[in-house]
Amino acid sequence: MEPSAASPAAIARPLVLGIESSCDETAAAVVAGDGRILSDVVLSQLDDHRIYGGVVPEIAARAHVTHLDGLIRRALEEAGLGLGDIDAVAATAGPGLIGGVIVGLTTAKAIALGAGKPLIGINHLEGHALTPRLVSGVAFPYLLLLVSGGHCQLLAVEGVGRYRRLGTTIDDAVGEAFDKTAKLLGLGYPGGPAVERAAASGDATRFSLPRPLIGRPGCDFSFSGLKTAVRETVAALPRPLSDRDRADVAAAFQTVVGAVIVDRTRRALDMLPAPCPLVVAGGVAANGHIRARLQELATARGIDFVAPPLKLCTDNAAMIAWAGVEHFKAGHTDALDLKPRARWPLDTEAAAPGAKA
Ligand code: KG4
Ligand code: ZN
Numbered sequence: 001m002e003p004s005a006a007s008p009a010a011i012a013r014p015l016v017l018g019i020e021s022s023c024d025e026t027a028a029a030v031v032a033g034d035g036r037i038l039s040d041v042v043l044s045q046l047d048d049h050r051i052y053g054g055v056v057p058e059i060a061a062r063a064h065v066t067h068l069d070g071l072i073r074r075a076l077e078e079a080g081l082g083l084g085d086i087d088a089v090a091a092t093a094g095p096g097l098i099g100g101v102i103v104g105l106t107t108a109k110a111i112a113l114g115a116g117k118p119l120i121g122i123n124h125l126e127g128h129a130l131t132p133r134l135v136s137g138v139a140f141p142y143l144l145l146l147v148s149g150g151h152c153q154l155l156a157v158e159g160v161g162r163y164r165r166l167g168t169t170i171d172d173a174v175g176e177a178f179d180k181t182a183k184l185l186g187l188g189y190p191g192g193p194a195v196e197r198a199a200a201s202g203d204a205t206r207f208s209l210p211r212p213l214i215g216r217p218g219c220d221f222s223f224s225g226l227k228t229a230v231r232e233t234v235a236a237l238p239r240p241l242s243d244r245d246r247a248d249v250a251a252a253f254q255t256v257v258g259a260v261i262v263d264r265t266r267r268a269l270d271m272l273p274a275p276c277p278l279v280v281a282g283g284v285a286a287n288g289h290i291r292a293r294l295q296e297l298a299t300a301r302g303i304d305f306v307a308p309p310l311k312l313c314t315d316n317a318a319m320i321a322w323a324g325v326e327h328f329k330a331g332h333t334d335a336l337d338l339k340p341r342a343r344w345p346l347d348t349e350a351a352a353p354g355a356k357a
Contacts, residue, residue: 011036014087014328017111018321019072021064021104022096022124023149024048024055027317028068028075030086033325035134038079040311040318041071050189054179061099068107075317083115088333090324093121094341095150101340109336118333120324125346127319129157132279132306134322141276142306145265145294148282149175149190152221154268155346157279160326165347166268167219174257175284177223181253184234185246195250196287202244202251207233209256219268226256258293266297277304285313 012034020027030038048059076082091108094101105121112119128146132138143166144155152169172180175192182191187198209229212222230253237245265278278298284290291307298305312319327333 011038014325015081015085016120016321016324016328017072017075017083017086017089018122018317018319018324019068019089019091019104019108020124020127020315020317020320021068021100022092022094023100023315024060024063025315026064026067026071027315027320028071029317029321030075030079030081031134031318031321031325033329035137035322035325037134037318038081039075039077040316041075041078042316043067043071054189055097057097057099060097061103064100064103068103072107072111083111083117086115086117088112088118088120088324088328089115090120090122090320090327092124092127092320093334093338094123094344096124096342098340098342101342105338105340109338113336118328119336119338120327120332121334121338122320122323122327123344123346124315124320125151125153125344126161126163127323128281129155129163129346130160130323130326131281131308131312131319133326134319135308135312136306138277138279138304138306141272142279143265143268143272143276145261145268145278145280145285146282147174147261147280147284147290149173149179149284151175151282152223153346154219154265156272160330161332163346165345166271167221167264169221169223171222171224172227174221174223174261175282177227177253177257178284178287180227181230181250184231185249186241187246187250192284192287195254196289198247198250199254199289200247202247202249204248204251204255206248207252209233209252211256211259214260214263217267219264219271221260221264223257226253226260254287254289258290261290262293262297265294269297269301269303275301275303277306279306281308281313283314286310
């Protein structure tokens with residue numbers, strides 16, 4: 001949905017201001033109770049981190065401090081609202097880079113206290129998990145494939161706050177594998193979009209890569225072996241790499257990832273008691289090849305497939321504001337002493353000690 005300002009009286013309540021700062025995007029948004037996105041402002045710090053080939057936590061935290069106030073002001077202005085018009089302030093309270101999470105959550109607490117509004121701390125993963133409901137109103141339950149730079153999970157989403165993890169990565173997240181592959185191929189950062197672009201003109205059959213865990217029971221993921229195989233494949237190629245070599249490796253990698261994701265998702269669907277919609281979220285959900293493969297799977301199974309528009313796949317604050325709307329409607333708000341968390345699994349029962357999230 002395109003952002004659109006409207007008079008507060010005509011808008012579905014609650015009106016929630018959302019703040020996101022858990023990685024390298026600083027973002028603020030205002031979303032209404034019916035899912036209208038009144039504003040959605042995202043400042044990507046890509047240029048600050050590019051020369052390091054990845055996100056530098058300290059640089060990210062400082063950039064959030066510099067930009068967040070201005071972005072919140074812009075989000076309110078674009079929505080045509082003042083702080084007095086909103087019903088709650090929602091901010092990512094984890095998991096993520098702790099410096100950034102502290103900046104966003106502390107800012108949200110200050111606004112909540114100053115404006116006399118309730119605070120809602122949102123799990124960043126829940127923001128991704130509930131986004132399909134913001135864009136299509138899909139009903140619970142659904143199977144969520146969450147694929148991003150830090151996460152790779154299959155979750156049964158049974159209701160707001162009710163998430164059952166069916167599978168997760170036993171080593172790296174799939175977005176990390178995209179980023180690493182891009183780095184090995186000299187395609188730059190962030191890797192996902194660059195690998196997808198290169199793969200478009202590549203021959204996926206020239207190189208043979210392992211297909212980790214395909215055919216194995218359960219629906220966990222593993223990408224470290226694939227990453228190693230890409231490194232060895234690239235190391236065996238003559239220097240400098242040609243565009244053809246880059247495209248062919250990228251295509252082989254993306255094809256394997258698509259096959260792995262489809263295999264694992266098919267098994268997760270089999271673990272559910274009844275057919276339900278399949279939804280995908282997280283930055284890697286922006287990948288056209290992976291979306292197409294998932295659509296094929298859903299069509300074969302006769303279930304709905306929901307993929308958010310690209311802008312809502314990667315990190316943004318509209319998803320945090322929307323998760324805030326869902327929690328507010330359910331009567332959940334948080335005290336002002338809410339703690340920021342670097343780690344915060346969505347399914348606390350399934351989370352192994354030391355798991356990434
Ligand atoms: O959800 P997100 O914005 O941040 C996290 O919470 O991690 O996901 C970022 C990840 C990065 O690894 C990026 O390379 C990947 O999503 N990504 C993609 C594409 N666009 C972003 N991966 C594959 N294909 C894409 N088109
Ligand atoms: Zn994310």
